[in-house]
Amino acid sequence: MNPDRMRPLNDREPRSGPVIYWMQRDHRVRDNWALHYAQRRALSAGTPLHVVFILAPRFLGAKVPHYRFMLRGLQQVAEALNELEIGFHLLSGTPEATLPAFCQAIEAGLLVSDFSPLRGCRAWREAVAERIDIPHHEVDAHNVMPPWIASPKREYAARTLRPKLRRILGDWRTPVPAVQRMPSPSTTGSTEVDWGGLVDSLQCEDPGAPIALVEPGERAAYAAMEAFLEDGLSEYDRLRNDPNESGQSGLSPYLHFGHLGPGELVERVLAMGEAGLAVDAFLEEVLVRRELAENFCHYEPHYDRVDAFPDWAKKTLAAHAQDPREYLYTRGQLEAAQTHDPLWNAAQRQLVVTGKIHGYLRMYWAKKILEWTNSPATAMRIAIDFNDGYSFDGRDPNGYAGIAWSIGGVHDRAFAERPIFGKIRYMSVQGSRRKFDVDKYVSSMAQLEPFPFDEGNDD
Ligand SMILES: Cc1cc2nc3c(=O)[nH]c(=O)nc-3n(C[C@H](O)[C@H](O)[C@H](O)COP(=O)(O)OP(=O)(O)OC[C@H]3O[C@@H](n4cnc5c(N)ncnc54)[C@H](O)[C@@H]3O)c2cc1C
Incomplete structure (x- = not known):
């Protein structure tokens, strides 16, 4: 492993004892550098290896179906680890209370954790690193x-990050070695988890809970990757912007929950040989845009607020703050897809029922929230709450960057000035009509059931 992939989070003295891998964001056994690193350290110290997941209630607005999706993925991880004589423990509570106690109970020697640039996850790791008396890597x-290697600062746009990624990509293409069976079982074994009971205990549905369109877990994720590489990638540049086609990979829930690792996916695409338009277009998204979003959240503490907008965008939005809005909707009207615009309502319905919006329409969807609410701050809050609360791939740097791009010009440039938006890029239904068959999309979304707001909303 490239040693720069690891950062120590405290300066505690090394101790002998089992290694714990705190799985936070990367819920898989294959293609997982953090698990590989933890195992290598355990093997060289001759100690057992334990994997811990801490179930936190209501993470960033996630709903029951998101938890169910995640737990079914974790069950596969636990089963695969048990076959490799690696203990798996599902704990619940706050990490800063639960993890130090667990480290002490098994007399651990080293804690390894995933990386995430999001505030809550970062705060958990820092609090844990502070409270344990063993090294935390x-x-x-x-x-x-890693974002701290890709660039030392917040990047302005894809055009500024792209050459940096290209320059160093060769040093980061090593495949992750397969996880080995541990020579001796973990002394304390795995904690029994009643997966069925746990999943069933989540049965009480949130109003408007989305239904997952894809099977959760590592096996399904890698199968979906293979299917896309074989059947979808060659048409990606032609079809990805048409919401009536399944031209995108559909891999974002897997990448978000870490059921799929980006290393193997990018490597497989790069290995497809001569860079065609489709390969280039896909790498632009899965490598450049995705790592740009990580860069944004890593270096910008206010990634989910107006403070994160570039100065030109803040100025232009402030200059248009008092512009009259032809349409103003409440959060409730928006959530229930009760606007005058059938295209927007269809995208919102797709989000609420299926937990996703087509990538092209995600931009349109967020920009209209800016147009129809009383301020960019309100628009940011509503767009983030809906995206995090419904999307299977939500609560992710890509979401915060995508919403800040749409509403606040982050990673974008200035365009011709117009009401409300100022110089922020505008999107219209007429523009959408030039790109795809809007009526077809609207009528196919109208079929989606159950839409919990069909009975009406009093807000
Ligand atoms: C308002 C708005 C909100 C968004 N919210 C999310 C979100 O919550 N989670 C999320 O993963 N993506 C988000 N995106 C980015 C993008 O729309 C989705 O990643 C993509 O539509 C997911 O579908 P896919 O996996 O089929 O994508 P594909 O087109 O097949 O792309 C493959 C992968 O590349 C990455 N990718 C693609 N487009 C982008 C992009 N613009 N920025 C960063 N990475 C990208 C994703 O990891 C994606 O899974 C958002 C974009 C906007 C404009």
Whole structure:
């Protein structure tokens, strides 16, 4: 492993004792640098290896179906680890209370954790690192190149990050060695988890809970990757912007929950040989845009607020703050897809029922929230709450960057000035009509059931 993928989070003296890998974001056994690193340390010290997951209630607005999706993925991880004589423990509570106690109970010698640039996850890791008396090492298993290596600062746009990624990509293409069976079982074994009971205990549905369109877990994720590489990638540049086609990979829930690692995916695409338009277009998204979003959240503490917008965008939005809005909707009207615009309502319905919006329409969807609410701050809050609360791939740097791009010009440039938006890029239904068959999309979304707001909303 490239040693720069790991960062120590405290300066405690090394101790002998089992190694713990705190799985936070990368819920897989294959292609996982953090697990590989933890195992290598355990094997060289001759100690057992334990993997711990801490179930936190209501993470960033996640709903029951998101938890169910995640737990079914974790069950596969636990089963695969048990076959490799690696203990798996599902704990619940706050990490800063639960993890130090667990480390003490098994007399651990080293804690390894995933990396995430999001505030809550970062605060958990820092609090844990402070409270344990053993070394805590963070390993980025979620990116091809860790954000602290890809760039030392917040980047302005894809055009400024792209050459940096290209320059160092060669140093980060090593495949992750397969996880080995441990020579002796973990002394304390795995904690029994009643997966069925746990999943069933989540049965009480949130209103408007989305239904997952894809099977959760590592096996399904890698199968979906293979299917896309074989059947979808060659048409990606032609079809990805048409919401009536399944031209995108559909891999974002897997990448978000870490059921799929980006390393193997990017490597397989790069290995497809001569760079065609489709390969280039896909790498631009899965490598450049994805790592740009990580860069944004890593270096910008206010990634989910107006403070994160570039100065030109803050100025232009402030200059248009008092512009009259032809349409103003409440959060409730928006959530229930009760606007005058059938295209927006269809995208919102797709989000609420299926937990996703097509990538092209995600931009349109967020920009209209800016147009129809009383301020960019309100628009940011509503867009983030809906995206995090419904999308299977939500609560992710890609979401915060995508919403800040749409509403606040982050990673974008200035365009011709117009009401409300100022110089922020505008999107219209007429523009969408030039790109795809809007009526077809609207009528196919109208079929989606159950839409919990069909009975009406009093807000
Ligand atoms: C308002 C808005 C909100 C968004 N919210 C999310 C979100 O919550 N989670 C999320 O993963 N993506 C988000 N995106 C980015 C993008 O729309 C999705 O990643 C993509 O549509 C997911 O579908 P896919 O996996 O089929 O993508 P594909 O087109 O097949 O792309 C493959 C992968 O590349 C990455 N990718 C693609 N487009 C982008 C992008 N613009 N920025 C960063 N990475 C990208 C994703 O990891 C994606 O899974 C958002 C974009 C906008 C404009």
